Every structure is written in C-alpha cells, then in structure tokens.
Amino acid sequence: xxxxxxxxxxxxxxxxxxxxxxxxxxxxxxxxxxxxxxxxxxxxxxxxxxxxxxxxxxxxxxxxxxxxxxxxxxxxxxxxxxxxxxxxxxxxxxxxxxxxxxxxxxxxxxxxxxxxxxxxxxxxxxxxxxxxxxxxxxxxxxxxxxxxxxxxxxxxxxxxxxxxxxxxxxxxxxxxxxxxxxxxxxxxxxxxxxxxxxxxxxxxx
Numbered sequence: 001x002x003x004x005x006x007x008x009x010x011x012x013x014x015x016x017x018x019x020x021x022x023x024x025x026x027x028x029x030x031x032x033x034x035x036x037x038x039x040x041x042x043x044x045x046x047x048x049x050x051x052x053x054x055x056x057x058x059x060x061x062x063x064x065x066x067x068x069x070x071x072x073x074x075x076x077x078x079x080x081x082x083x084x085x086x087x088x089x090x091x092x093x094x095x096x097x098x099x100x101x102x103x104x105x106x107x108x109x110x111x112x113x114x115x116x117x118x119x120x121x122x123x124x125x126x127x128x129x130x131x132x133x134x135x136x137x138x139x140x141x142x143x144x145x146x147x148x149x150x151x152x153x154x155x156x157x158x159x160x161x162x163x164x165x166x167x168x169x170x171x172x173x174x175x176x177x178x179x180x181x182x183x184x185x186x187x188x189x190x191x192x193x194x195x196x197x198x199x200x201x202x203x204x205x
Contacts, residue, residue, distance in 0.1 A: 039077035042166055042200030044087070046070060050197045051089065055176075056189030063188070065105070067119075069093035074200055076157075076166060083126040085135060089119040109183045116143050135170075144179040148172050155197075163205030171195045 051070055057063040072087035092113040094105050106113045123137035124147070131154040139148045152170035176182075177190050 039075050039082045041075045041203045043203055044072035045199045045201050048199040052195045053192055055192045058187055065094055065096035067093050068095050080126050080128055085123040087121045091117055091119050110181055142179045142181055146178060164202035165199060167199040169197045
C-alpha cells in the first residue's frame, strides 16, 4: 500500500477534524428572555355595569334593589398575584323602585348614609382557573369591615371600537346583622345576596 506524503497526510487529518466539528452535536444557543406580560388596568364603566341586591320579604318572596352610583377599578395580570379589584359604592344611590322605601333604607334603621356614605370593597386575594375566579377581600359596610368571598366568571375580553374591554359577572352573600344592621329581622331576611355585572375599559385605551 502506497503511503501518503506528509503534506497529503496533514491535509487529510485537517479535513477529518473539520468534518468532525461540522457534523458534531449541535449546542443550543439561548435566545433573549421573553419580556413579562404586563398587567392591564381597567376602570369600571358604570354605564355598562350593574350592582344589585336581594333579601327575603316576609319569607315568601325576594325584594330586589340596586345601587345607581359607584366607581371601581380592576387589574388583570398574567399571575393571580398581579390581579386586584376595588369598588366604592355611593350608599345614598340605593334604588328599590319605591321612594318611601329608599328613604327608609338611607336612614338609621338600615344604611345610615349620613354617617356611612360609602360601601367599599378591596380584594386581598385573587385565584383564577380559566375564566373562573374566587376573590377574597374586605367589604366595609355600615362602618364594619369583614372579609367576604365571591365567585366570579369572566364573560369576555376584547379590543373593541370602544377600547379594550373586559366583563365579569358574580355574586356573594352577607349576613347583614354581622355588619350591625339588625332591624326588621322578623319581616326581612338577614341574608343579603349581592349580584353584579361589571364591564371595564382599559385605562390605556
């Protein structure tokens, strides 16, 4: 067998080394770290939102009412810990479709709006599972603050011709006597259910 000359041998070895480098295992090159998704802050659109309540009347039916004036904001984050909700309700805006009854509700027997003009809620914990959320927070009503828990469903979220919007619906229950409203317990139920439909518009829309 004819031996290769030294120059040809060196050239052959260099070629083999080059092939080994080119065909060797590839090493992944880390790309740029994706930027975190920013949380979106929304203001409550009162014109497209509703806050209602009900309690039993004489144990035979439900008496419904609503609040006509309120403000609020919420934030939707990629992580639950970045989400929050807060609401402020004008207690004097109560509307049960009866002026006489509403005047009574504003008085000292019930809301006592002169002393406690606002009802507020501020979340402490938001846990989401798809479009369903459980929100815990502090409700301040009639001068008393207590923790409440509510179940909330996201109805939708989209960029619209009226800005980026998101809507939610939910409810929670309270025992009004725990907030110091104990009057007429023989004729009106002490359990009050709050039902709400909230639409928000992104603050940067």
